[in-house]
Amino acid sequence: MTDLDKADLPRLSPPTHEHGWIVESSHRTLDGLILYVRCTDCGTRRIDLADSATPPRALSREA
Numbered sequence: 587m588t589d590l591d592k593a594d595l596p597r598l599s600p601p602t603h604e605h606g607w608i609v610e611s612s613h614r615t616l617d618g619l620i621l622y623v624r625c626t627d628c629g630t631r632r633i634d635l636a637d638s639a640t641p642p643r644a645l646s647r648e649a
């Protein structure tokens with residue numbers, strides 16, 4: 587073990603930033619409107635559900 591090894595430890599949490607979501611596609615279901623969104627900066631994809639009663643919310647984890 588050297589000090590160099592300590593300095594080279596991987597970061598446990600990935601860098602985060604304010605995602606800039608764009609809607610790639612969408613389709614309507616009984617529950618509401620399913621939105622397939624992607625961050626234009628980092629390419630992260632997410633699935634949102636938008637219905638008339640509540641603002642869009644994430645259905646899937648960011649991946």
Ligand SMILES: [Zn+2]
Pocket residue numbers: 603604605606625626627628629630
């Ligand atoms: Zn992003």
